Amino acid sequence: MSTQGWLVDRQARVRAFDRRHPWVMDTLVAVPIVLFSIPNLIESPLSAAIATLVVLPPLYWRRRYPFPAFLVTATIELIQGLLDVRVGAGVILLVMLFGVASRASWRALAWASGISLALLVTEIYLVNPVPVTQSRLITLLLSIGTLGAAIASGVAVRTRRAYLIALEDRAARLEVERDQRARLAVAEERARVAREMHDIVGHHVSVIVGLADGGAAVATSRAEQTAEPLRLIGDTGRQALSELRRVLGVLRERDADPQLSPQPGIDDLDQLLPSVRAAGLPVTYSTSGELHTLGRGVQLAVYRIVQEALTNTLKHAGRGAAADVTLAACDGEVRVRVRDDGRGKPAAPSHGLLGMRERAAMYGGVVTAGPAERGWLVDVVLREPS
Incomplete structure (x- = not known):
């Protein structure tokens, strides 16, 4: 690490320590004041001790209230001048003036500068007049130079603090812009993937639909029984293609204006079950309770659970x-039972079963899936949000 880097690191550590323990730095400022007052404490112990105890407290609250602390110190300085007791209030006044310049408003700094100048003139010419042989004007100019140095130091600290804050704000804005650019890049990639998926999957599904429609037309002309299943294959393919466009449309750019349709609900089971029956699975369907009053989210979960089962x-x-599919709504709960009498071996846990559990968990539900007395049973209980 270079010397400059080492100094910057140490300075940052000192600032961090000062923010955590401000009283330590204030005490370090107070120690020289007390040491400066030792001669006075020896000459007049009582008055000097009282004056020292009075002048130190403003040091510990000058950060939060810089201008009031300055006023208190200026008043103490004037009183000490009148009583001819010197215990370092003048030095503390410079510290307070520095604090006003670095932390208070510009208006407060103007008032503090005027009060300090008036206090200097009063002490040099009226309270404890400087002997003529020492040139009061030179003393006044030197004192004004000292006050100016304290004010300039405070303004420099204020400027540096403002500069650091501006740098932090700029860094925060750059970070936000970086995140925005990353999100835009992700959105563009998603749109590109959506276009590719639509082109690839849509093409093959369209081919399947075309073949099914052609086969249905040929079967109809020959009065064959395969015409109806082929028509159902075509209808199912068109429905799948429509849902594919709707889902992938969400991934496209905003100006693509995808045509969104409502999510399926319980009423859409009347369209799902005929396609299942046409595929060779007889299905009986019964309902009880006020199912149509359920929320759209619960209805979507019921539809997807039945579809997957x-x-x-x-x-x-x-x-x-x-x-056999049974839906029942009662006392804020919805029960979905899908039971078959097949002889197939139970399938290992699949993504579909995991999806059922996740949907049920969204509504505080429970999924029971396993072998029944004959066949397989899926029993799901969902709770309607209150």
């Missing part, structure tokens, strides 16, 4: 299985 049934229940 039926998807797992299609995957693992085996041929010839059937499923």
